[in-house]
Amino acid sequence: MHRVEIEKLTKFYGERQVLDQIDLSVSDHEVVCLIGASGSGKSTLLRCINGLTEFDEGSIRIDGVDIYDESFGRTGLYKKVGIVFQAYNLFPTMSVLGNITLAPIKVHGRPRAEAEAAAMKLLDLFGLGQYAKSYPEQLSGGQQQRVAIVRSLATEPEVLLLDEVTAALDPELIGEVLKIIHDLKQTGMTMVIVTHEMAFARDVADRVCFLDGGRIIEQGAPRELFSKPENPRTQKFLQRIIESGRLAALV
Amino acid sequence: MTRRPGKGRRKIALKDRLTPVLISLASVVVVFGSIAWFVGSAPQWPRIQLQFFSIEAMVEAAPGVARGFLVSLQIWLVSLVCIGIWALILAIFRAMSGPWFAPLRVFAIVYVDLFRGLPALLLVLLLGFGIPALNLPGLPREGLFWGGVALILSYSAYATEVYRSGIEAVHEGQSMAAKSLGLTQWQTLRYAILPQALRNVVPAMLNLVVALQKDVALLSVLGVRDAVREAQIYTARTFNYSSLVVAAILFLLATIPLARLTDHLQRKDRQRRLQGAL
Numbered sequence: 233m234h235r236v237e238i239e240k241l242t243k244f245y246g247e248r249q250v251l252d253q254i255d256l257s258v259s260d261h262e263v264v265c266l267i268g269a270s271g272s273g274k275s276t277l278l279r280c281i282n283g284l285t286e287f288d289e290g291s292i293r294i295d296g297v298d299i300y301d302e303s304f305g306r307t308g309l310y311k312k313v314g315i316v317f318q319a320y321n322l323f324p325t326m327s328v329l330g331n332i333t334l335a336p337i338k339v340h341g342r343p344r345a346e347a348e349a350a351a352m353k354l355l356d357l358f359g360l361g362q363y364a365k366s367y368p369e370q371l372s373g374g375q376q377q378r379v380a381i382v383r384s385l386a387t388e389p390e391v392l393l394l395d396e397v398t399a400a401l402d403p404e405l406i407g408e409v410l411k412i413i414h415d416l417k418q419t420g421m422t423m424v425i426v427t428h429e430m431a432f433a434r435d436v437a438d439r440v441c442f443l444d445g446g447r448i449i450e451q452g453a454p455r456e457l458f459s460k461p462e463n464p465r466t467q468k469f470l471q472r473i474i475e476s477g478r479l480a481a482l483v
Numbered sequence: 484m485t486r487r488p489g490k491g492r493r494k495i496a497l498k499d500r501l502t503p504v505l506i507s508l509a510s511v512v513v514v515f516g517s518i519a520w521f522v523g524s525a526p527q528w529p530r531i532q533l534q535f536f537s538i539e540a541m542v543e544a545a546p547g548v549a550r551g552f553l554v555s556l557q558i559w560l561v562s563l564v565c566i567g568i569w570a571l572i573l574a575i576f577r578a579m580s581g582p583w584f585a586p587l588r589v590f591a592i593v594y595v596d597l598f599r600g601l602p603a604l605l606l607v608l609l610l611g612f613g614i615p616a617l618n619l620p621g622l623p624r625e626g627l628f629w630g631g632v633a634l635i636l637s638y639s640a641y642a643t644e645v646y647r648s649g650i651e652a653v654h655e656g657q658s659m660a661a662k663s664l665g666l667t668q669w670q671t672l673r674y675a676i677l678p679q680a681l682r683n684v685v686p687a688m689l690n691l692v693v694a695l696q697k698d699v700a701l702l703s704v705l706g707v708r709d710a711v712r713e714a715q716i717y718t719a720r721t722f723n724y725s726s727l728v729v730a731a732i733l734f735l736l737a738t739i740p741l742a743r744l745t746d747h748l749q750r751k752d753r754q755r756r757l758q759g760a761l
């Protein structure tokens with residue numbers, strides 16, 4: 233079954249076309265990585281999927297239901313699809329626990345005690361239990377990003393969108409965040425991941441899509457796409473990454 | 484996390500730390516001492532002293548001026564609370580997006596343009612004399628009330644802009660995160676944006692607080708017996724201006740600590756931001 237079905241998705245910012253007839257389906261438990269140069273439309277595509285950005289043409293369905301269908305109500309979509317951003321975007325005036333329980337309590341009406349117990353369980357699961365009472369600015373970037381992931385899991389989404397979640401981190405902190413994502417894959421979480429970490433994409437993805445100029449111009453299993461890309465633009469993109477030294481071990 | 488920048492300096496000898504302090508003290512004493520000596524030895528000084536700094540007149544005027552100053556403080560505090568709340572409401576109007584809120588947005592914009600564009604004194608005169616003269620039944624007729632309203636109208640326009648800048652300074656990612664969690668526009672403001680915005684605007688707000696403390700004196704034109712008015716009454720009776728100096732001293736005693744506090748908070752705020760940016 234398809235968790236996410238995107239059809240002919242088209243989006244303009246003013247005159248500028250950012251997404252051009254994107255077709256993409258993500259199956260249950262599948263992990264799809266989106267790669268591509270800066271400005272190719274990766275973030276925009278993610279934000280369309282959970283309704284943060286409106287699009288001009290095409291359709292997006294989650295579990296077969298259009299994301300603008302009334303049956304989602306005001307909050308249904310946000311419960312099904314979670315997103316994590318590059319800059320964590322934790323609320324600095326709230327504790328870690330406050331950040332995580334905000335949506336369960338205020339949006340989904342769960343009793344505070346229940347929401348906090350569930351949040352603590354998640355925090356413990358990800359080795360963050362001791363930081364429940366801390367404030368975001370007291371944590372390292374890696375810890376903040378892990379808290380942000382936990383926050384997006386607190387509403388028990390069925391699809392998780394990750395937008396360059398390690399791009400703002402110091403190299404030594406990237407590993408702990410990537411490990412969580414690997415763990416999530418083990419639990420069967422369906423994920424769409426935008427990343428510049430090609431080695432990570434190769435390891436975690438079931439499928440890699442290469443975006444260029446708002447189009448998916450090539451996709452496939454990571455080993456194939458990375459070792460013998462067919463489209464010359466994909467070749468050029470990967471070539472540049474290899475030359476920059478960030479991808480020596482990839483192929 | 485908490486670094487103490489001063490710690491490393493503990494080893495410097497007491498003597499080396501005291502020397503700069505002593506030099507500053509000495510130079511201050513020399514500069515201001517010579518000014519005082521120069522002024523004091525001027526031939527007109529005794530007349531000036533009698534007119535403005537007569538201890539006798541000051542003591543005589545002090546109780547009345549102090550009573551007036553208490554009135555000033557009360558007006559100040561009540562206005563502050565009203566301004567803080569009213570301006571916050573206006574700033575929230577301003578921040579709500581979507582077609583349904585257009586009337587509120589427009590109202591807030593027009594309000595700020597209007598009341599920021601008018602001199603506070605003009606508003607005080609207009610409301611303080613104008614409305615009581617209408618003799619409308621059911622409305623208060625005291626100049627004190629309408630003068631206070633004028634101050635609140637005027638200052639809340641500035642305060643709205645301060646709140647607004649605080650709201651706009653909150654990073655866009657915050658509202659995006661809130662929206663992605665399913666929070667409504669109001670919940671986003673209430674839980675994510677406003678707490679940060681309020682923290683951001685404390686120093687700028689304190690500047691307004693100090694400015695308002697002084698502008699309360701505008702109400703004296705309406706006959707409100709605040710510190711300035713009481714001092715004037717004494718002056719009119721005795722042709723001695725020392726009472727105004729008493730009022731001046733009281734104002735300074737109230738505003739200077741506030742200004743120092745503002746500076747201090749601004750400095751701390753800047754440090755916090757710099758650390759956040761690292």
Ligand SMILES: Nc1ncnc2c1ncn2[C@@H]1O[C@H](COP(=O)(O)OP(=O)(O)OP(=O)(O)O)[C@@H](O)[C@H]1O
Nearest residue numbers: 245246250268269270271272273274275276277396
């Ligand atoms: N709010 C916006 N208004 C106008 N143009 C935008 C907006 N957001 C993105 N764009 C433009 O849309 C294009 C695609 O942006 P997007 O952020 O989706 O790219 P990206 O692939 O995520 O890039 P990056 O790797 O730098 O994050 C870019 O050219 C960008 O300038």
Ligand SMILES: [Mg+2]
Nearest residue numbers: 274275276396
């Ligand atoms: Mg992006």
